Amino acid sequence: MEYIKKATLSAEENSSEARKIVEGILADIRTNGEDAVRAIAKKFDNWDQEFVLSPEKKARLIDSVPEDVKKDIQFAYKQITSFAQAQRDSIQDFDTVTPAGVRAGQRVVPMEVAGCYIPGGRFAHTCSALMSIATAKVAGVPFVVAATPPRGEAIDASVCYAMDLSGADIILEMGGVQAIACMAYGIFTDKPANIIAGPGNAFVAEAKAILAAEGACGIDLFAGPSEIAVIADDKADPMTVTIDLLSQGEHGTNSPVWLFTESRELCDKVMELMPKLIADMPDPATPSQSWEEYGEIILCD
Template sequence: MEYIKKARKSAEDHGAEISKTVAPMLDDIRARGELAIREMAAKFDGWSGEFVLRENKKQHLIAAVPEQVRADIRFAYEQVRSFALRQRESIRDFEVNSFPGVRLGQRVLPMDVAGCYVPGGRFAHACSAIMSVATAKAAGVPFVVACSPPRGESIDPAVAFAMDLAGADVILELGGVQAVAAMAYGLFTGRPANILVGPGNAYVAEAKALLAGSGACGIDVYAGPTESAIIADQNADPMTVAVDLVSQAEHGPDSPVWLFTDYRELADQVLDLLPRVIADMPVPDVPRTAWSDYGEIILCADRDELCRVCDAYAPEHVQVMAEDLDWWLDNLRSYGSLFLGEGSSVAHGDKCSGTNHILPTRKAARHSGGLSVHKFLKISTYQEIDRAANKQFSAVASRLSRVEGMEGHARSCDWRLRKFCPGENWDFHVHNNLDG
C-alpha cells in the first residue's frame, strides 16, 4: 500500500480536555436541575424563553415550511420508517421447550422513554430528526422527547415539522450539553430517558458518554466527526469520486475523507480535481481544511488489499465504485453503512434512502453498527422449570455451583432436589442443616 496523499493530522480524541468542561456542567445540572439548565441556555444560546415547544408555536413553525419541503420530508420519513419497521419485524418474541419440563423464551420490549438530540449550528438537520424519532417510534417506544438548539427565536421550522411528523411526544427548544442532560434526568417532562440518541458536537458526544458511564441511561454510539471512504477501481469516474469526497468534507473541518484505489491513474486524477471541486463550493474553507488536514488517497495492490485497508479504517460510510459489487458486499466487514455503485451517494443515505445515518465513527464499526430499532429494544428472557425437570437441572446446577465455589447457589438447588424428589439419595458433598 502507498500513500498518494497522507493526512497531516489524525482525528485523535480530545475527550480528556472536553470532559473537564462537560463533567462539571452535568454535576451542576444534577444538583440544581432546571435552574441550571436555564442559566446554561441563556449563557450559550442567549435563550430565555420556554423550553417545551407549545402546540400553537409548533403549528406556526410548521405553517412556515414550504409545501415542497414538507413533501420531501414526508418522502424521507416514509423511507426511513418503512426500513425501520422491517428491522423491527426481524427480531421477535419466541418460546421453546428446550428439554422436557423446561420452557424458555425471550420478549422484545421497547424502551419506555427515548431522548433524541437533533443538532443545530451551521445546518438545519431535519433529516436527523427523522432518523432518530421515527426509528424510536417504529421500535414501539411510547414516549419520545426531541431536543434541538434554538436558532434565533425558535428551533428551525423544518426541524420542528420533521420532529412532529416523526411522532415526537415532546419537543424541547434546547441544545448542547444541557439538552442531553435534561432528557437523561427527565427535566421539563418528568420522564427520564432510558436511551439518548442522535449526533452532536464533541461536547454533546462527551455528555452522552459520561451520562451512559454513570448509569443514567444508554446511548446509541459515540459520534465523532463524520468519516467517508470511497473504494474505486479503474472503471470509476474521477469526477464522481472527487465530488463525493468534497460533499462529505463539508460536514466540518475535522471530517476525514479517504480514497482507496488500486488504479494509480485514478488516484492522480482525483488528486488534481479536488482543489477545483472544492473551490467551486459556496463555502470552500471547510472542505478545503478537511481535505488538507485529514484527507488521504491510498494506492493498494489489488482488491484484497483494498478490503484489508478499508476494514482497518472501519469508516462510518463506505462507497464502492468498482466492478463486482456483490463481491465487496460479501467481503467488506467493518463499516457503518455501505453504498454500492456509482448511483449510491452517501447523501442519499444521509437524507432519504431509508437506512439510518446515525453511524459509528473512530473505528467503532469494528464492533458496533449504527442506530436502528434494535437500539431502542431490550431483549428480556424468561424460564420455567417444572418439578420433574428439576431432577436433572438442579443436580447439574448444584454440582457446577460447587465447582465454582458458590455454596449458596448449590444449596438453592439442593433444597429443590429434596423438596421435589423426596426419597432420592442425593450426595451433596457439603453438609447443611436444611433437612426438613
C-alpha cells in the same frame, strides 16, 4: 506506502480534549440543574427563551413551512415508517421448551422514554428527526423527547414539522451537551430517557458516551464526528471518490477522511477535484478546513 496528502491534526487528540470539556459541563449540570443549563444555553446559543416548544410557537413554525417541503417530508416519513414497521414485525416474541425441558423465549419490550437528538448547528437535519423519532414510535415507545439546537429565535421550521409529524411528545429548543444531559436526567421534562439516539458533533458524541458509561441511559452508538475511508483501485471513478470523501468531510471542521489507493493517477485527480468541489459547496469554509486539517490520501503498493 506514501502520503500524497497528510493530515495536520489528529481526530484522537480532538476527542480527548472534547471529553474534558464535556465532563466539566455535565458536572455543572448535575450540581446546578436548570440554572446551569440556562447559563450554558446563553453562552453557546445566545438563548434565553423557554426550552420546551409551546403548542402556539410550534403551530407558527409549521405554518411557515412551504407545502412542497411538507410533501417531501411526508414522502420520506412514509418510506421510513413502512420499512421500520416491516422490521418491527420481523422481530417476534416466542416461547419454547428445549429438549432438556427448559422453558425459554424472548419478549420484545419497547423503552418507556426515548430521547432523540437532531443536529442543527451548521445545517438543519430534517432526515435525522424522521429516522429517530418516527422509528421509536413504530417500535412502540410511548413517550419521545426530541431536542434540536435553535437557529436564531427558533428551531428550524422544517425540522419542527418533521419532529411533529413523527410523533415527538416534547420538543426541546436546545442543542449540544446540555440537550443530551436534559434528556438523560429528565430536566424540564420530568421524563428521564431510557435511551438517547441521534448523531451530533464531537461534544454530543462524548456526552452520550459518558452518560451511557455512568449508567444514566443507553445510547444507540458513538456517532460522530463523521468520517469515511475509501479504498479504491485504478478502476474507481475519481469524481465519485471525491464526492464520497467530501460528503462526509462537510459535516464539520473536524471530520477526518482517508483515501487508500494503489493508483497515483487517482490520487492526483482527487487532489485536483477536491478544491473545485469544495468551492461549489453552500458553506465552503467547513469542508475546506476539514480537508486541509484532517484529510489524507495514501498511495499503497
